[in-house]
Amino acid sequence: MTLLEAILLTVITASTPLLIAAIGELVVEKSGVLNLGVEGMMIMGAACGIVAAIATGSGAAGVLAAVLAGMAMAALFAALTLGLAANQVAAGLALTIFGIGLSGVVGAAHVGAQREGIGKLEIPLLSDIPFLGPVLFGQDPFVYASFALTAGVAWFLTRTKAGLILRACGESAASAHALGYPVLRIRFLAILFGGACAGLAGAYLSLVLTPFWTSGMTAGRGWIALAIVVFASWLPWRAALGAYLFGGITILQLHAQGAGFRVPPQLMSALPYLITIVVLVAIMRLRRGGTAGPANLGTPFVPDR
Amino acid sequence: MRLILEKRAETPLAMTIASPLIAVALTLVSAAVIFLAMGQDPWAALHVYFVAPLSDSWGLQEVAVKATPLVLISVGLALCYRSNNWNIGAEGQFLVGAMAGGWLALATHGAPQGPWLLPSMLVVGAIGGALFALIPAVLKTRFGANEILTSLMLVYVAELLLDWLVRGPWRDPQGFNMPVTVTFEPEAVVPLLLEGGRLNLGTPIALLVVAIVAVLVGRTLKGFEIRLVGEAPRAARFAGFDERRLTWTVFAISGALAGLAGILEAAGTVRMLQPGISPGYGFTAIIVAFLGRLNPVGCLIAGVFLAITFIGGENAQIMLRMPLDVTRVFQGLLLFYVLACDTLLLYRPRLVRSAAA
Numbered sequence: 335m336t337l338l339e340a341i342l343l344t345v346i347t348a349s350t351p352l353l354i355a356a357i358g359e360l361v362v363e364k365s366g367v368l369n370l371g372v373e374g375m376m377i378m379g380a381a382c383g384i385v386a387a388i389a390t391g392s393g394a395a396g397v398l399a400a401v402l403a404g405m406a407m408a409a410l411f412a413a414l415t416l417g418l419a420a421n422q423v424a425a426g427l428a429l430t431i432f433g434i435g436l437s438g439v440v441g442a443a444h445v446g447a448q449r450e451g452i453g454k455l456e457i458p459l460l461s462d463i464p465f466l467g468p469v470l471f472g473q474d475p476f477v478y479a480s481f482a483l484t485a486g487v488a489w490f491l492t493r494t495k496a497g498l499i500l501r502a503c504g505e506s507a508a509s510a511h512a513l514g515y516p517v518l519r520i521r522f523l524a525i526l527f528g529g530a531c532a533g534l535a536g537a538y539l540s541l542v543l544t545p546f547w548t549s550g551m552t553a554g555r556g557w558i559a560l561a562i563v564v565f566a567s568w569l570p571w572r573a574a575l576g577a578y579l580f581g582g583i584t585i586l587q588l589h590a591q592g593a594g595f596r597v598p599p600q601l602m603s604a605l606p607y608l609i610t611i612v613v614l615v616a617i618m619r620l621r622r623g624g625t626a627g628p629a630n631l632g633t634p635f636v637p638d639r
Numbered sequence: 640m641r642l643i644l645e646k647r648a649e650t651p652l653a654m655t656i657a658s659p660l661i662a663v664a665l666t667l668v669s670a671a672v673i674f675l676a677m678g679q680d681p682w683a684a685l686h687v688y689f690v691a692p693l694s695d696s697w698g699l700q701e702v703a704v705k706a707t708p709l710v711l712i713s714v715g716l717a718l719c720y721r722s723n724n725w726n727i728g729a730e731g732q733f734l735v736g737a738m739a740g741g742w743l744a745l746a747t748h749g750a751p752q753g754p755w756l757l758p759s760m761l762v763v764g765a766i767g768g769a770l771f772a773l774i775p776a777v778l779k780t781r782f783g784a785n786e787i788l789t790s791l792m793l794v795y796v797a798e799l800l801l802d803w804l805v806r807g808p809w810r811d812p813q814g815f816n817m818p819v820t821v822t823f824e825p826e827a828v829v830p831l832l833l834e835g836g837r838l839n840l841g842t843p844i845a846l847l848v849v850a851i852v853a854v855l856v857g858r859t860l861k862g863f864e865i866r867l868v869g870e871a872p873r874a875a876r877f878a879g880f881d882e883r884r885l886t887w888t889v890f891a892i893s894g895a896l897a898g899l900a901g902i903l904e905a906a907g908t909v910r911m912l913q914p915g916i917s918p919g920y921g922f923t924a925i926i927v928a929f930l931g932r933l934n935p936v937g938c939l940i941a942g943v944f945l946a947i948t949f950i951g952g953e954n955a956q957i958m959l960r961m962p963l964d965v966t967r968v969f970q971g972l973l974l975f976y977v978l979a980c981d982t983l984l985l986y987r988p989r990l991v992r993s994a995a996a
Contacts, residue, residue, distance in 0.1 A: 370787065374971075410975070419644055419986065420978040423725055423787065427925055428978065432971025438964025549964065554795055561788045600803035607792040614784040636644050636986070 341585060346477055347543055349581025351376075351535040353480045355559035356566070356573045357487050358531020363563055364491060365524035366504035367415065368632040370426025372532050373556025374433025375407040379536025381437035384547045385444055397537045404533020405526050407433055412525045416518050419634040434550065441547040476538045481574070483531070488570035500524060504628030507635040517635055532556065554607065561610045565617050567626045576613075583609055644986035654984050659930055659937070661983075662976035663944065669972050679959060687958055688951035688969075700836040702946045704908055707845045708733070708900035708917075710942035712924035714852050715893030717933040721856075722869045724889050728775060728790030729897040730921025731797035732768040736898025737905035738801055739767025741912045744827035745809055745820055752826040760827060760902055768898015769891040771797070776890035780883040786890075794921070802914050809912065819913040829907030841903035846939070848896065853935040865889060897921060918949065919967075926974045945970065 355372055362369050382403035387396025411429050414420040491497040500520055502510040507517045539555070540547055558580055565579075566572035587602040670688065671681035692698045712729045719726040740760040747756060775790040802818070811821045829839040856862035868875040868885055875882065900920065909916050927945050931937030952966030982988070 414975060414978055417642065418979050418982040418988075420982055424925075424929055424974065425978055427727060428971050428974035430971075431922060431926070431967055431974065435964045435967025435969075435971055439962050439968060442962040442964070554792075557788065557791055561785075561792075564785060564788070598803045598807065600799040600806075604796045604799040607795040610792050611778070611784070611789050614788060615778055615782045618783045636646070 341589065344588075345578065345582050345585045346473060347581075348584045349578045350477050350480045351538040351543065351555060352559050352562060352580055353574055353577035354476070354483060354538065355532050355535035355556060356562040356577055357480070357483050357570060358528040358535075359559055360563050360566070360568055360570060360573055361487055361491075361500070361531075362524050362528035363631055364504045364568060364628055365500050365521045366507055366628050366630040366633070366635070367521050367525055368422045368426065369408070369411055369415075369429070369525060369528055370423060370560065371407065371411055371429025371433065371556075372528075372559050373552055373554065374430035375404045375529050375532035376433075376536040376539070376556045376559075377437040377550070377552045378407050378433045378440070379404045379533030380540035380551055381441040381536075381547060383533075383537035384540040384545075385440055387541055388444060393541055396541050397534065400533040400537030400541075401530045402533070404529040404531070404536065406529070408525045408529020408532075411529075412522050415634065416522055416525075419636050422632050422634065430556070438549040441549060444547050445549070474542055476534070476542060479534075484570050484574050491570070501628070504630055507630050507633070511635070511637055517637065521635075532559075535559070558606065558610055561614060564627070565613050567617070567621070568628065579613075580606060580610070641991060643989055643991055644982070645989060647985060647987055650984045655932070658980035658983055659932060659941070659977060662930065662973060662980045665976045665980075666969060666973045669976075670969055673965070673968065677961065677965075679961070684955065684959060684961075687955050689947060691954055692947050692950040697836060698950065700833065700838040701950050702943060703842045704837050704839070704946075705949045706942045706946035707841045708904050708920045709924050709927050709945055710845045710939050711848055711900040711903070712893075712897045712921060713927035713931060713938040713942055714849055714935050715889075715896035716924055716928040717931065717935065717938055718852070718856070718865055718889045719893050720869075720928060721933050722865045722885055722889050723872070724776070724779075724886050725787045726772060726775065726790050726890055726893050727787055727925060728772070728793045728921070729893065729924055730917060730919065731790070731794035732772045732894040732897035733901035733904070733917055733921045734794075734797040734801050735771040736764040736768035736901030737912060737916055738797075738804060738901075739898065740764030740902030741820065741823075741905050744823045744906065745912075747827070748821055748824060752824055754826070756824075756826045757829065757906065760906055761899060764902025764905075765895040765899040768901060769895035772890045772894020772897070773887060776887050780886050798914070801912065801916075805912055805914060811911075817913075820911045822911050823906060827906055828910055829903060837908060839903075839907040841907045844899075844903065848899075849935045849939050856935060861888070897924075923949075923970055926970050926977075929974060929977050945973075 355376055359369065359372055379400035383396040383400030386399030387393055390396070407429060411425055414425045415422050491501060499510065499515050502515065503517045503520050511517045535555070536552065539551055544551065562573055562576035562580065565576040583606050587605045590597070591599050591602050667685065667689070671685055674681040674684040692702055712733065716726060716729055740763050743756070743760045743763050771793065772790070774793060775786040778784040778789050779786040805818045805820055809820045811817070811819055814821075829841055832838045832840065832842070856865065864875065864880045864885060867878065868880060868882060872882070901917070904920075905912055905916055923945055927938055927941045930941035930944070931939070948966050948969055952963055955961045955965065956963050
């Protein structure tokens with residue numbers, strides 16, 4: 335295995351959870367809801383995933399538990415923001431604080447408990463191709479799933495009637511409601527989908543990337559996923575580009591630290607966060623201040639019967 | 640049957656006061672259920688968490704010590720949130736304040752110092768926090784970059800900066816390789832108010848700030864501007880209020896208060912710089928701000944309540960062997976309930992039969 339190949343493989347593993355979480359949030363935001371609780375849903379997915387996997391001895395059960403945990407957290411958010419029309423920014427922050435705390439309680443008994451990671455799914459023959467084989471066809475199932483999700487969401491949003499209705503809820507909830515579409519139900523389903531994706535991304539962290547639990551292990555990835563959605567101008571394939579950009583930066587700074595660059599390691603660790611800020615500014619400059627986001631993003635909707 | 644929300648014509652005053660109290664009551668009930676689920680006696684655990692911290696002088700002083708940064712930060716955040724500026728990076732502004740003020744203490748360490756040192760440290764700390772908070776504010780007004788994300792990203796940057804400083808240039812050479820600075824000189828330490836406790840001058844400073852901000856919001860044009868921009872941005876624009884200037888102002892004030900809280904914590908309670916000087920004050924203060932209904936006096940009361948949960952959480956960890964994260968669960972739940980109860984202020988919930996709807 336060459337060094338380049340090794341770097342590419344690690345970039346993929348660093349980018350996959352970002353991509354999965356970002357795609358989920360993208361759908362949520364397209365429906366007009368801003369869920370800032372991605373970090374909280376993701377870390378609950380990570381905690382419940384590893385606990386269930388250890389308890390049952392099955393990686394699949396862990397993934398299922400993580401997805402359900404993410405959806406349960408999302409349902410809590412939906413109850414507040416849709417059922418009670420609460421402030422979405424504050425509710426998202428509450429979800430993050432709550433999730434970080436609860437994941438610590440759930441995972442407390444399993445800190446550092448090692449578990450064999452979920453293996454790679456090597457496609458026969460194709461994965462034997464030199465260089466391209468291992469990179470493209472020798473990945474774990476999550477990597478394929480992340481691209482299937484991206485393609486699926488891109489198709490759903492632009493090519494299906496349901497996707498059009500979902501976008502209508504995000505652009506003008508009042509108009510969608512006037513046309514007779516159940517805005518709140520559609521937003522609820524979108525929020526649940528976002529929760530499932532965040533939970534899945536969390537499972538990737540605790541079951542594949544570092545196959546053990548440490549509290550606070552998401553380390554801001556949920557927030558970076560939110561930034562990726564903005565960077566992507568709410569376009570699925572551009573979200574994939576964003577996720578790989580951030581994943582690439584994370585890995586590059588790790589390799590730079592390993593290579594013994596005479597730069598403080600803290601500066602290197604701060605790079606992904608600093609670059610997030612730079613990218614957010616740059617993308618807004620390119621757009622000349624326009625948001626390109628759904629027009630009704632973040633505004634609660636209360637149907638007047 | 641389903642739930643529908645009807646907009647209220649006006650908010651009843653009784654509900655304004657009752658809604659945070661209902662939220663606290665619901666949190667206590669949920670806490671009891673969680674304790675039961677964790678195999679604890681709910682009454683005993685609730686006592687350890689919420690009553691024991693108030694039962695002696697030492698505990699009361701600790702509550703005041705913990706409430707001080709929460710109140711200082713949340714009062715500033717409330718100004719931001721009222722005007723629709725989502726500064727959630729107070730944790731970073733707190734750390735930068737501690738580093739900026741701490742820098743002065745370290746630079747003068749061992750040199751003859753005077754009574755001017757501590758006030759200067761507080762001022763430098765506040766300026767540091769304000770400048771750090773102005774970064775997301777300027778990025779918002781100049782480029783339209785989302786301040787929620789930029790202010791949060793800067794928290795990680797501030798944490799790493801502090802980590803680098805105390806492991807690198809500022810490390811105490813006699814510190815056995817621990818990531819700490821030297822202990823501050825007596826002139827650089829916030830004086831204690833009582834013998835044998837930890838209550839220091841920071842607490843009266845926080846009370847003074849609450850009073851000043853309460854007057855600012857309730858009695859001045861600036862306060863009116865802040866409220867108007869948040870509640871009726873269109874009207875504010877017609878009135879000729881400059882939204883960009885206001886964004887800078889509220890970010891600078893909240894950053895300064897968070898920075899002041901940071902240097903008070905470093906120079907008062909910790910007396911040195913080290914990683915983890917904040918147990919998440921900057922984030923908990925967000926909850927304080929909402930529980931206090933974005934009102935300075937409300938923040939004071941809410942800050943005391945959340946300080947109790949911090950102490951109760953530490954006690955429960957020692958006495959009941961419960962994980963410290965339980966405190967965060969309660970804090971998150973509390974914010975959920977606060978937001979849910981706020982709906983009761985704006986809307987009248989009503990159950991209707993599905994057929995009627």
